[in-house]
Amino acid sequence: MTRNDILELKTREKIYSIIKEKPGICVRELQRETGLAIGQLSYHLSLILKADIIKEILNKRFRRFYLININENEARILFLIRRKNVRHIIKLLIIKNKITNSELSKKIKVSPQTITWYIHSLENFNLLNKEAKGNRIFYSLKERHEIQNVMEKYKEAF
Numbered sequence: 001m002t003r004n005d006i007l008e009l010k011t012r013e014k015i016y017s018i019i020k021e022k023p024g025i026c027v028r029e030l031q032r033e034t035g036l037a038i039g040q041l042s043y044h045l046s047l048i049l050k051a052d053i054i055k056e057i058l059n060k061r062f063r064r065f066y067l068i069n070i071n072e073n074e075a076r077i078l079f080l081i082r083r084k085n086v087r088h089i090i091k092l093l094i095i096k097n098k099i100t101n102s103e104l105s106k107k108i109k110v111s112p113q114t115i116t117w118y119i120h121s122l123e124n125f126n127l128l129n130k131e132a133k134g135n136r137i138f139y140s141l142k143e144r145h146e147i148q149n150v151m152e153k154y155k156e157a158f
Contacts, residue, residue, distance in 0.1 A: 001047075001051060002051075003051060003053055006047055006048060006051045006053060007048075007053070009044075011034070011036070011040075011044055012044050012047065012048055014034055015030065015034060015041070015044055015045065015048060016048060016053060016054065018030060018033050018034065019054055019065045019066065019067060020067055021156070021157060022157045023065075023066045023067065023070060023074075023075070023078050023154060023157060024064045024065070024066060024075065024078035024079055024081075024082045024157070025064065025065055025082070026062055026063060026064055026065075026082070027041065027042075027045075027063055027065075030045075030065065045065070052068050053067075053068055054066065054067055054068055055067075055068050055070075057075055057079060059079060062079075064078075064079055064082070066078070073143075073146065074150050074153075074154075076125055077125075077127070077143075077146070077147055077150045077151075078150060078154060078157075079125070080121060080122065080125055080127070081147075081150070081151060081158070082158070083118075085108060085110060085114075085118055086118050086121060086122065087151075087158065088107075088108050089104055089108065089115070089118055089119075089122070090122075090141065090147060090151070091151075092104060092107055092108075093139065093140060093141045093144075094141065094144060094147070094148055094151075097140055097144075098131070098138040098139065098140045099138065099139055099140075100136050100137060100138055100139070101115050101116060101119065101137065101139075104119075104139075119139060122139075126142065127141060127142055127143060127147065128140070128141065128142060129141070129142055
């Protein structure tokens with residue numbers, strides 16, 4: 001089947017359009033957006049995936065979907081910034097350049113332990129610098145301009 005054959009069905013065209021609008025979307029969010037049962041959605045996603053129109057990126061328990069031509073670095077960044085609190089942390093890091101866990105906790109209004117969990121996610125994706133000054137640890141973004149560009153490019157997706 002060709003790309004046009006696959007996307008000829010309105011259901012698959014709708015799925016494709018949502019992924020195009022919201023790169024990095026997860027299955028449950030796609031399910032809510034389409035109104036499809038999970039089995040139906042999985043079936044249509046598998047056909048679109050086999051046709052190399054979209055791709056999925058797995059990370060632990062999350063499956064996120066992107067158009068096939070997305071840059072791997074953009075996909076990596078989008079994977080994280082689809083989450084509201086991570087996006088908020090990144091915005092604060094862009095504004096302040098360097099910030100501590102406790103400052104992030106106060107600004108976002110979540111516990112320091114929760115901030116630590118999000119920080120580990122950013123570190124696992126190699127997006128943070130860590131700098132110790134005395135008994136305080138300051139965090140900054142490694143790829144600040146790249147992250148800013150991705151956030152600007154896909155701002156309508158959030």
